[in-house]
Structures are given as structure tokens and as C-alpha cells.
Amino acid sequence: MSRYTAVTDADRAAMLDAIGVSSLEEIFEAQIPAGVRLQGGLDLPDGLPEQDVYAHLLELSKKNTSAEDEITFLGAGMYDHYIPAAIDMLLGRSEFLTPYTPYQPEVSQGGLQVMFEYQTSICELTGLDVSNASVYEGPSAVAAAGYLAKLAAPKRPLYLVSAALHPDSRQTLETLSVGYGTEVVEVPLKDGATDAVALKALLDEHGDQVSAVVFQQPNFLGAIEDVQALSDLAHEQGALSICQADPIALGVLEAPGNQGVDVCVGEGQALGNRLDFGGPSFGFFAATNAHIRRMPGRIAGETTDADGRRGFVLTLQTREQHIRREKATSNICTSQALNALAGVVYLTWLGRDGLVELGELLIQRTHYARQALTAIDGVSALHDQPVVREFAITLPSDVEVGEVIALAQDRGVNPGFDLGRVRDEWNGGLLVALTEQRSRKDIDRLAEVLAESITAARNGERSPLGPSAPKQEVVA
Amino acid sequence: MSRYTAVTDADRAAMLDAIGVSSLEEIFEAQIPAGVRLQGGLDLPDGLPEQDVYAHLLELSKKNTSAEDEITFLGAGMYDHYIPAAIDMLLGRSEFLTPYTPYQPEVSQGGLQVMFEYQTSICELTGLDVSNASVYEGPSAVAAAGYLAKLAAPKRPLYLVSAALHPDSRQTLETLSVGYGTEVVEVPLKDGATDAVALKALLDEHGDQVSAVVFQQPNFLGAIEDVQALSDLAHEQGALSICQADPIALGVLEAPGNQGVDVCVGEGQALGNRLDFGGPSFGFFAATNAHIRRMPGRIAGETTDADGRRGFVLTLQTREQHIRREKATSNICTSQALNALAGVVYLTWLGRDGLVELGELLIQRTHYARQALTAIDGVSALHDQPVVREFAITLPSDVEVGEVIALAQDRGVNPGFDLGRVRDEWNGGLLVALTEQRSRKDIDRLAEVLAESITAARNGERSPLGPSAPKQEVVA
């Protein structure tokens, strides 16, 4: 008996008696072939008291350098936004934390209404007609959008994918489309943004082979894309326009749904979810009404009860695996309900005005940071496109970006993401991200430390820990 | 309008209209004499967004050296026990955190039943008949016990108080008894424990002037008192026996109620409450049936509802200020319900066996520590009485205890409390406390660091921060 179980010796005796066996072993013997019984138990240590486990996990946490331990400008898909305390409280409530999927709507109205409100806020954010109740996370959402395009046009075995789509999204799409045999063709960039001319050429070349054009807003390098133009080109060839978007940026940027996008997806972490070393967060998934019956995952809908009261249920379930099995539009079952709750609470916390104010603040501080860093001797902008909260610079060619990052971290500042880890052509590139938690003071400190670290690297100083993570996620 | 208020301009206009005034100012003018209106508002800074307040409070917290930042053996009334995570969750639930005193029992059964269960566990712990639902904290509980003795014997204007009662309890009793004119006479110690012979002499001398004998178990120096003997002496002269007890120690020590104690009180912090730099915690207060109508504060009792269901209410309220006003047994109103909840949950978490196991573990580790420290050259036991979880040693006379403590803290270990801060006769004394969070490894480290620090002090090394807090709470 552990602290989480409650069968005393007396209980066990009474229970075995009621079952009609003399030992638990009898029950196992009766069912499990001797040949596959494990002898001698698991080769794992004994259990520990709660406080010893706490001490161990605290020790492990102290071996990590978190956003609370350094001034960080690391983004590239996940961002260190402030999470309002109300979210911790609400997500910690047993009533939200411990139930499962609302299979019994009469006792799940809380969770179901939250899904309904979440869907509403995602529709508002993206400007699209219908949202599901969440998918796993950003890149998975992009792959799910690709699968929707495949269902919509089974005879079109190509995706045209912007070179500035998040590398994780790109790779996830590739990994998952192998199974059903759709291939990815890359659309090159021009000064940091997707090259519309090259896209048109590719569309002319592959025409009716293309099920979807996939890009990101703002793109991986922080640049704002001309979403309308990209969508129009896709539609000219009967392909879908799929956009991965930063939900925070959508506070100030035109809703993709108003710019011809058919499916808008994205990483929801920035909306009230922790960094958590990459998860759990949630992926949002919204589309036009045309695709409502191709949507993956749970969707909550409004209805009434036996007395005529307003209520909510999971609906359009004939799309789903538990009903349609091999004909389902997706295999997703458990998704990210709790993280989506954080998302809708965060958006409600920001509110109509706050979401815009946050975006405007980020635009200004990001511009200030961009100026401050490109003013450093030898540092230049990697591109000149307008940006919202993230931008790319190029460091002097005589220093290793990994070295500079490590030296800056030794000085208490994490300057951003080494773009060379993703593409050789981006060697020397540094991707810098802002959140409202990075003040002007922090930005000034960043500029100071970055300049210092570049000089230090030139002078042969090396971080005791060695250079920051070397190239390893190279796509091209 | 702040983020915590909701009256928009439109709301305000409609509300003023309904009230029948044209401005809020009108309402104030109509009621507040011009001469006492504050002109120009408060001279305080503007408000801050949530995340700025968080950043400020985080910064302040980092200026403190907490029990998470050093290996601490500081006790002397509050102890760094592990608090089970379930307590954080339960105390964080809105249903426990945000209501007030259960004036409407029909919608307060949760809180009322918790009080009833709390009272039960305190009665079990102390071996007494009746417990209230909490008082402010330990020393206040001692003063409250003193007031009960005063009510019981108005004509007896003396308390005989052990010199080993916690100095805060002693001083609080003195401060509060000035009002009703009872005086404190000290009972000296013999080898660290209350001197029964001296007590008898004092009782013989003051006889029917003494309303109560007040002592602590284990006492301030960690020593186990002969509670039965002290109680018997008190009773011989018709005085009450009042005992302040460490609830953790009561897991292994005889219940004061079984040793003649009339009123047993104590500091509840050790039962699942944070250190919080000294509060909020709770004081427990239990007595024999004879004093039931002299008890201070809230008491929950069992009853039935209109349909015959079992239920709970606040009871015996004719003792209380809101009914009896100047004739009340105490002025206490708001007490420490939430902290008492932590207390009963903690005791339930430990359980019947766990409370004993915890006490036994502390006895063993404390003995080990006592051996290890007194083995240090020049260090001796301040007394040889049996102890449970705290003991006193004397450091070599050629070093300042404050210096040694500071040097040890610079080395990451807080060795305990400087007894010289309390009594000149205890100069050179160090009070060392254990909890289950201090392992053998920690104790070995303490012995090592203490020896090192004594030597360092001898060699004239000084802490950059200067000596630990100098004498300032001297009682005698």
C-alpha cells in the first residue's frame, strides 16, 4: 500500500473473499500465461516520501537556467510572457484540472462552455468561421491543416511551403505527410519574406498538384508577410491558403481570415501558457465554413436541455475517431483542453483593448531593440521587413554566433536564437524576441552585453560551458 | 477605474442618475464636513500593472535568506517543516480562502465542519475536553489562557511563570495583563528545566494570590518538563496549570490533559503553516470542561437541520463579544480559520501513526545532532535534560555567538538561535532546532560548519554582514 492507495490487509482479505479467490496471485495466474509473467518485479528504485521527491525535483530545476534566472530574448516559437495569477488559480481548481473529456455533458457544462468561449475567441482572433477546441501544439496544428488540405483535394500530392515557416512546423508536416504520400516543395524568400514571384512560378509549374500553400505570419524571421497576396496566388490554382500565425501579433495584424486564408493555425503557448521547456501548450485550428466537416478534434456546440435551458455538448462527432474510426478526419482524441482554457482566460484578461495595447507596446519596444542592436559595430539587420515582436540580425562574420550567445549568457543575458542551427544560409544570424516582460532597461542591457560578448569572442574569450548548442536542426 | 473595479463612465452616469445626484462629489459634500476633507489626494505613487507588482515583490523576496536558501536549524518557536502540496491546493480553493466567519451556517458547512474536525484533533493532541476554533498565535494563546485564569479567579493577581516559557509568550502575557492588573513572578530553572522546589516555595509564599502557573513543554530550551509535578503543585494552591506545548512534540509526549494541565495552548505554525516571517499562523487553545464557558473565540458545535440532517453551527456564542459585549470572555473576533484548516489537514495527513513516526524520527536525529555538536572542541551542552526536537549548547566563551552564527550563515548554514538575545545568563548559548527536513547529511554539515566558524571567529575572521542580530529582546 502506498500513500495513494487504500487497501489495508483487512480490506484485501474481505475483497478476495468476495471475489472468491484466496490470493491476488490466483487472479493473475488465471489470466496471464506464465511465459509472460515478470519475475522479480521491476528493476527500479524504491519509492520516496513526498518531501524527498520534492527535494529531488527542486534540485533538478536548479540545474536549469530559466527565464527567471537570466534576461532572455529567446523566442522562435515560444515566448516568456507574464502569466496572470488568476490563470494559475483557475487551472489549479480540481474542477478544471482533474476531469477528462466531457463525455457526460450534464456534469461537464463548465468545460464545455469554456470550449465554446475558446472557439469564439479563436474565431475572433483569426477572422475565420469555425475553430475546434484545440490540437496538440503549433507544428502539429500545421500538419493537421495539411491533412485537411489532403482530405479536401486527395489528388493533389504537393504542399508549397515557405522557407520562413517555422522549421519544426516544416519538419512535422514532412514527417506526417510521408504516410499519405504528399510531398513538400519549398518556396524561397526575398529579403526575409516569402518570394511571391517564386511562389507564382512554382504554382504555374505544379498547378493542380498543389493542395495547399503554407506560410507563417509573422514568419520565422519575424517579418510580416503579404498574406493577401500569398492567398490569392494559392487560390488562383485552386490550392488552399494555410497560415500559421502568432496569436499575440494578431492583435495588431489583419486577421488572416480577412486576407483569404482558408485555414489558420498556430502555437497557443504565448496565450497564458508556461514555457515548460516546450510543452504542454496548445495548437489552435480555425477554418472557413467550407471545411467544417473536415476539422480535426473536439468541437463544442450550443443546444438546449430537456427543460429548455441553454447548454453545450461536443458536436459534429461524426468527424471523429470514436465514431468514424478509419474514416475519421483525424486520429486525435485527448488534446489540450486545460491549455486552451489558459488561452481563453488569457485573452479575456487582456480584453478587447488590452490585446491591441500589448501588440502596440511590442511593436515599439521591438523597433527600439532592433535599432539598438543594429547600431552595434559590425551587426546588421538580416532583413528590413516590418516586424511586430521578433527580428533577425547578422553578427560579424569573424565571430561564432554560438560563442557569442554563450558569452552573453555568462553575463546574464540570453540574446536569442542562433539561426545557423536551422539553415546554413542563415549562418551568423541571431533571432531576437520581445515580450512585455522585457523593458527598455533590459533591452539596453542586451545591447551592452551583446557588444561586449562580440568583442570578447573576438579576443578569444570562451565560455566555460563552451559554445551554445551547435547546428543540429538543419533543414536545408 | 482600476482592474479591480468595474464602473464605466456610462455606468457611473446611470448610477448617479438613479441616486438623484449630479456628481459623486455631491454625495461626499452632503456628508463629510469640509474641514476634514482631504485635499489633493494621497501622497502615494500611482498604481502598477500586475506584472510590475510581481517583479517588485519577487525582487524583495530575493533580498531575504529563506529556509530554501540555507540549511537552517533556526527554531525557537517556528519550525521549517515540509508542507504537503495538498495543503496549498486546499487553502487556495476560493471556497476556503474567500468567505468570512460562518455567520450563515447553511452555506458554511464546509468551514464549520472543518472547525469541528479541528477541535477534535486538538482535543486528541492535548488530551483535554474542549478546544476552540483558534486564536491568533502561540504567545497570544498564552495570554488568552492567562485571561481565562483571571476570569476563573478574579481575586488572584499573580501568575507564576517559568523562566523557560517562550520569551514572546512571557512578554505578551505581561503586556496584556497590565490592563487588568495581574503581575508576573518568574519561576527559576534548574539544569534547564523549571525548578519544582523553587515553584513550591513561591506557591507557599504567594498562596491564594496565584491564579495560574505557566510553563512550556518542551520548554524554550528544548527540555522536557515534569508536567505532572508542576500541575500538582499549582493545584495544591488552587491555581490553574497552564501549559504551552509544541504540537509536534505531543505526538510522543504524554498529553498535558493527562498530566493535570487545565489549559493547554500553543503555536500552531508547525502544523502545516508556512514560516511567513512569523505569521499568519494560529494559536490552539484547549481546556477542561470546567472552563468551557470561559473559552475565548469561536467554537463550532454539532446540531441538526429542519429535515433532521446533521449539521454544524457556531455555538456557545453568549461568551462572545458580538453578544455579550463588555461582558465577553475575550474581544477576539476574526481569528485564524484558514491557518487552523492547514493545521487539521496537516494532522490528518500525518495520521495516527505518522504523527508518532515523525516524533520518533526527530528524537533520534536531534540526539544525533546533540552528540555531534557537543563533540566539537569547546562546545558543551547548556543542559542535559531529555529533548525531542530542539536543544541548547554553549559555545566557547572566547567567541561571540552572533559572530559565529554570521560566519556559519556565510557558509550556507544557519546554526540556530542566539540565546544571549533573551537572557544575559544564557550568553554563549545556541538553541538548535530540527525538523524532518534536516537530514543526517545536513546535521553533519552543521557540525562541520559550526566547528569551522568557531575557529574562524577565534582567528578574527568577521562576516562582511557583521555579527548576527545583537541582544535586543532581553527579558532579564
Next chain:
Amino acid sequence: MSAVDETQTIAYDRPPADASSATPMQREHATTIFEKGQPGRRAFEAPALDVPLVDGLIPASARRAEPARLPNVSEPELVRHYVRLSRRNFDLDSGFYPLGSCTMKHNPRLHERVTALSGHARLHPLQDPKRSQGALELMYNLEHALGEVAGLPHVCLQPSAGSHGELAGVLVTRAYHEARGEHRTKVLAPDTAHGTNPATVTMAGYEVVPVKTSPDGGVDVEDLRAKADDQVACLMLTNPNTLGVFDPNIEEIAKIVHGIGATLYYDGANLNAVMGISRPGDMGFDIVHYNLHKSFTQPHGGGGPGSGPIAVSDRIAPYLPVPVIQKLADGTFDLTSTPAQGPGSKSIGKLRGFQGNYGCFVRSYAYICSLGGPGLQDASETAVLNANYLLARLQDLVGDKLPLAFGDKCMHEFVLSGTVMKREVGIRILDLAKRLLDHGYHPPTVYFPLLVDEALLIEPTETETKETLDAFAEAIADIIREAQDDPTIAQNAPYTTPVRRLDEAKAAKRPVLRQPL
């Protein structure tokens, strides 16, 4: 159990004739944790014994013969028991809680977060001041802010709640008089005073002399003059008082009290009416207590913890409790129990253990940082606006049955009298209160202040919306309308709560104060 503050609701139905509709909570027999579990079950596992076992360390005579009969439950049993109990409570986060005199304002969760930071939560009270500078700085800043709000320079944070602050206040008054060789015997308090005031006076060894209330709801100045003699040590007032009335003669009252050399004490329970609008110090008060758990939003915890700091004028300062926080020349902070001069130099001594309820200080300090000066003023202004609006709505809807007891406006709260309703409709304030429970509201304070028959003391606070106030007023009107048809409905209410009306007399007659084992 949650307030219905939506516009559109399904028509309210008659209560059930019988118990056939008992909810799951009503069906559940209340069972204490002591009646659950089984021997051998446990939620706690002790750390391993890592030192050599030594027997006989404790003399047998001192050892416990019988273990305390605590429950034996697994962690899941423990969690489920208390989570389920919690759901039998009404709480501020899920419903309107206009409990007069208690200032049930929103409790921001930010405060729980910052209080839980280990630098605050795991800081030992006896930690060397040099290593607890953050805590001392916080307390120093809080003292300053509170002093500014009260208009009195010297603050002591130590008292644990309002009544504790009152006791501190009366004891420093005593010390002040004694130091001047005066042995006064009486303390004045109006008949509207909260019970803690007279109770405190007795504990401090004084005799209480009640002062009458005038028709305008303030202190009867003539009665005060008559009773103000040289044996009076202090007058305890709350302003606005428990009727929600700001005393029109406060300046005159202060003159009279100071004229006889007595101190004027301010019970700060109603401070939420006047932050940034009028300061007790400017009114002439010598001593003020604050209820951090009211005006400064410390969560009420089902009846505490609270915190009741006091602020005093220069002449009282030397008598303040110790320890006191000092800001040193080098900008660092110290904590001393033996200040050479100034606050605490002639201290009455310690009032409790350590430095007070620091956890509450962290919350209230965070609150003050969040609102700032303008925000605190906005809070009080809005509290007064909400109260007057709700008063207007109620007078408009049911003024004939529930008239305002005094005056025609109010500050942050107001008292209605239920005598007319009792006579004409046949239900008491208690019935109205119990019926409100079925509507999902926590009732206002009832039968207090004692001065008013069938008193209903309503304090909405500034954090509620107009929508909520409107719905609440409608609910009261509904109940009175319903009672006009059939008073027995309210007389037998509530119907939907976890338990129905409870027999308090029975509880007091044969007290069962613990689980029998």
C-alpha cells in the same frame, strides 16, 4: 451556491413542498474525517531513519501512553474529503457577498502568488535582520503607506486583527495616561459600536460608558458632553460608523475629547469609505487601527487570518509595541525591541510573537502597489457610489417595506430596517436572509447594529458590477413579493442549500464540540 447576476434567467419557481428534490449534497450525510479511513491507511510517509537508533532517550514517564486518535486516510481520501467540504461553502469568488461591516471586496490572486515566493513564505521570523532586508523594507514601506492613508505618522503592524489593534490602542492610551501620572477609569463608546470595542475596553481594565446616537445617526454630542469627564481615558469611534453615517460633528467631538485630555480612537473597520477622501488623523483621531483583511483585501479565510496594524500621533508613539522597524543611515533596515527614542522608546512591550502577520503585509502591500494613491481613492469613491446606488435601487423597489434607518444617503454601507416588513409582510429579516440563500446570494449582515430593530446592514464594496447590484435588488424585491402571497415560503427557507435551517438552540443546550471517538 452562486449568485445569479445574469439578466436573463429562467422564471423563479416555488420552493419544493417536500424534500423529494434533495440535491446530492443534501442527500449526503455529513461525515467527519474521523469517521472515515481505516487503520493502516496513510497519506504521510516518514523520511528514512538515517542516524543510529538509540533507545530510552525519553523517560517512560514523559512518553505518551495512547497515541492521539487522528484519522487514518490515504491521500486521495484526504483530498476528496476536504475538496467536497469546500463545496459546502459559499464564497466570494463565486457569488455576491454584501456582508455589512466586513468589506468583502475582491481578493486578487496576484497576492497569493507573491506571498508564496520562498523568499517570503519560508523566511524564519528570527532570521538576522541583515538577511531579511526585503521583508523589513516591505514592512517599512507598508507602514509609510498606511500612515499616509490614516494621516498619522507612526505605524505598528504587529496586531493580529482589528480587535487586537483595539486592545493595542487602548493599552497605549493607558500607558500614555499613566506616564502623565493619571489613572483614568472609563472609556466611552457609542451604542452603535461593534462588540469588540466594549469587550476590548474590559480586557484593558477600563469601564465602558455607552454614548447615545443622535437622530442623524451620529454621536449624540450632548450626551457625550455630559459623560466627558476627567476619568475618561478614551472615546472609541468608527467613522463612518456602523450605520454607514459619517459623523457630521466629528470636529466638535474631537474638540470635546481632547478638551478632557482623553484620546480619540478610530476603529478602522470602515476605512474603505474614506481612503484618500478624509483622514482620521485630520479628523483629530490619535489612534487608528486598520483591518488589512477588509480595506486592504487580505482574503478572509473563513474567519481569518487578519491583520490589525495601528497608527498613532507623535504623543502616543513612544508607547507603541515593540519590535519596531528602523531605517538606518546607510539605507538598510533594522528591527529593534529597545529603541533609544521615538516610537517604542517607552513601549507597552510585545503584543504577540515575532513581528506580526507578515503574510498579510505582503498581500496588502501588493494591493497598495497595484492601486497606488489614486487607485485607493477610486476604490473608496466607487464603494460609496455602489452603496448609494444599491440603496437607491432598493428604496425605489421596496422602500416602503425596508426603509433606510438613518438619513437619506450613505457612505460605503447602509442599514435598512425590517420592522415594517415584519409587521406588514409577516417575515423577519432572518427569513429574508435565508431566502436570499436560495437565490444564490450571501445575505447582508443581520441584526447589527443592535440599535436598529430588524437591521439589515448592506455593504456591496467597490469591486461589484452594476449588473450584480441590479440583480441583487431584484432578488430582494422578488422575495418580498413572494412573501406577500405566502410568507411561509421565506419562513421555511432555505431549500436548496446543503443543509436547511439549523437548530442553534439545540447546539448550545447540549454542546457537542468534537467528534466522539
Next chain:
Amino acid sequence: MSAVDETQTIAYDRPPADASSATPMQREHATTIFEKGQPGRRAFEAPALDVPLVDGLIPASARRAEPARLPNVSEPELVRHYVRLSRRNFDLDSGFYPLGSCTMKHNPRLHERVTALSGHARLHPLQDPKRSQGALELMYNLEHALGEVAGLPHVCLQPSAGSHGELAGVLVTRAYHEARGEHRTKVLAPDTAHGTNPATVTMAGYEVVPVKTSPDGGVDVEDLRAKADDQVACLMLTNPNTLGVFDPNIEEIAKIVHGIGATLYYDGANLNAVMGISRPGDMGFDIVHYNLHKSFTQPHGGGGPGSGPIAVSDRIAPYLPVPVIQKLADGTFDLTSTPAQGPGSKSIGKLRGFQGNYGCFVRSYAYICSLGGPGLQDASETAVLNANYLLARLQDLVGDKLPLAFGDKCMHEFVLSGTVMKREVGIRILDLAKRLLDHGYHPPTVYFPLLVDEALLIEPTETETKETLDAFAEAIADIIREAQDDPTIAQNAPYTTPVRRLDEAKAAKRPVLRQPL
């Protein structure tokens, strides 16, 4: 909404004839947050603009024309709205939740505490591995422990849930075959399989071929043999399966599958039955997925987050998703997407962003540290004991109406068939389930597995007490007894829930999937 697991309860009453007993929650009209608040209200305040304001940074064409129409609410409104919504949910901390196939075991709060530590919660996924050693060590240790439980050496934590793990499993199977120049086209799965299995197979580009179930509840070996040809890439099984039956022929099945060069895939949703008792790897499975949110107590969150790591044998390891964690010679840990050899060296690529649901890893790792090897075995043994006990109680009380679908014992869960009850008592499994809600229980899984008519799939888990199981069995017996008198009571249930039975057809016919604004 809470389970009645006390011995002594007030006699259960007839449900109300009409709605006259509506509870406050039932009276409350569901109102979304978008219908609340007022323009101008806010819970958020933006940090001050501390840099020079520059206009025109974003081209007008890219700027949003209309702001997203999010709510405008104060913090108190936000908190009260969602706290009140939460109370409309049934949850595991306040009641019994025997949802078959979902392993609703107790969620220790310790896990929420350690996950919230800033070193875990605020760690950026792209932090330099040298500065995230604690996280990598934790993941490495978790991989080891999970591998030991499954009896397969190579673990990839990346998949986000069970179905994601299935997809990963089928994709590595595909890669494995392709690497051997084989282009197989089919995947076998029993008709008892969970819907995610066939759905996954389709997404991975294979054709699903169902395998029959034999009368003993296991795979029909003859049918398997008949379908096992060289076009079969994989057989997906869960063992014990969704009937709670441990396949008696598992060794034979493995032989057949390996005989045709296919892989044997283990759906780990039911792993809670066999931890430390029998290992998939030892049964002959090549690939296993875990549901950390089932066997390893990640809270279910109302439908996620979850985590679905996979473990594989040596021959499959090279195809595992990247990045992979490596322990270096110096004892430090690294994260690489381009391993030279071993696991991931011929990777199928990335399956999602970053490294997986780390927050879930922290919880499950803490759980494994708490229980250890013996504790995990105890958990499974107790889960099986509780299931068999509840089965015995139910067969004893209502076995004639609700017989066990297969066999006479079970593993950690069991399936009852409601066909007899439907025919003889006149209520369907759905009615029984809905009536259980009035008793304060969450119903078991209904109408799954599809193979069994009127299926009731019950999984009590190891963390429930005997008392709870007894009370639950009694409740089911009560309902059937009640239905024998009057089936309409169950047919119209529930009565006491926040809403009554909901019209799902209406919701699907005219979908309203967002709040109209």
C-alpha cells in the same frame, strides 16, 4: 455533484415531478463571457511605454481594421465567471470517476507543485542543453524508467498523447519496412480496438483490416492467421484489451505476427493493469505507447494535456523521432537531432515542436519517484483487485441484469452488458448512466467497446477505497430496483445536474459553434 461514499445516508428520494426544485445552478441561465462586461472594463493593464514612440512601423495594409471582439471585463468578473463555470463540472477530486479505458486515478498535488518550480515552468525549449541539464537528466531518467516498465530499451518521449504515439509507432513501422525495401499496405487491428487505432492507420497511409474477437474475449487466432499475409505491416493490440481481458494467446499471436515479418504494436492505454506484472516487451511487442495521463497520473485537464511516449526494440530504434537525448561520456546530457548511430540515426524526423510535453514528464517522473518499482506494481495489483472486487459486488447484486460480457474475472477493468436490463427492466445503459449522475457519480464508459451491445466499461483504478466501491455498487442496484418500479425515472434522468439531458441531435443539425456577436 459529489459521490456519496458514506455508509449512513438519508434515504434516497423520488426525483421531483416538476422543475419546482430547480437548484441555483439550474436557475442560472448559461451566459458566456462575451455576453458579460462593458466597454472600458479591463483586467489587464499594459506596462508603460518606456521607449520613444515611432509611427508607421507597420504598413497600413497589414494592420488590423477591426480589433478582435474579445470581452471587456474587470478581474473580479473574470474570476467569478470561470470559478462559477468550474463548479458546473464533475471532477475526480470530489467524486468517483470509473470511466473505463481512461484510468482516472488520483492526481497527487505534489506534481503540480514541482512542475510549477520556475526552473521547470519557465525553461525555454530552445535553451542551450548545457544550461538545461536538469530537464535533460529528468527526461533521461524517465525514458529509462518507462523502458523498464515496458521491457523495451529505447524510449522517445515526444508524442503528445496516445493517438500521437500510435501515429509515431505506425510511422516507424513504415520506415522500418521501407528501409528493408518492403512496401506493405495493411495494418491489422481487432474489432475491440479503440477508434484511434484505425484512424491512425489511415493517417499513416495504410489500410485497416479488422481481426475478430474470440468467445474468450481475446484475438480470434484463426482469423488472425487467415489475415496475416506479407502485405501486413503491423498488428495493433492493447493487452489487456478494452474488455479487460488479458489475451490468453498473446505468445502465439506474437509468433504469427513476427512470422510474417510484421511489427506488433502495443496500445498502452491499459498498461495500468500490468506494471511490474507483465511487460509488453516480454510478450513480444516491438513498439509500445504509454498514456502518461492514464497509467502515470498526469491530470486529464478536461481533455488534455496528455503525453504518449513510445518505446521500441533495437531493430526499430534507428527510426525513432528526433531530437534524442544522449548521456555523454562526462555524465552530462545532450539533445541531438542528428545522432550518428543508434536511436534516431535513421529517424522519421520530427513529430512536433521541440521535445514534447515536458510538464507532463515532470509529473510522471515525480510519480515514478514516489512509487518506485514496488509501488508501481502495487498500483497495478490494486487496480486489478479493485476491479475484480467491484465486478464481484455487482455480479452479486445485479448479475442477472448486468452480466459480465466475457469470462468471469477481469484485469483492471471489465465490461458489463445491458441487453438483459434493457429487455427486462426497460432502461438502457444510457439511462442508468444518467441516473448515476443524480447519485453523485460519474458514469463508467458507455457503448464502448462497440463489440458489446449496451456496453458498460468500468475501471475503478487503484486509488479508490473499498467503501467507495461498495457504495457505487449499491447505487447501481438502487437504480435498477427503482427502474423496476418505474423505468421513467431513469429514462428522464438526470434531475439535479446543472442542466438536464441535452439535445445532441439539435446541436449537430444546426451547429452553433461560437457565441454570436
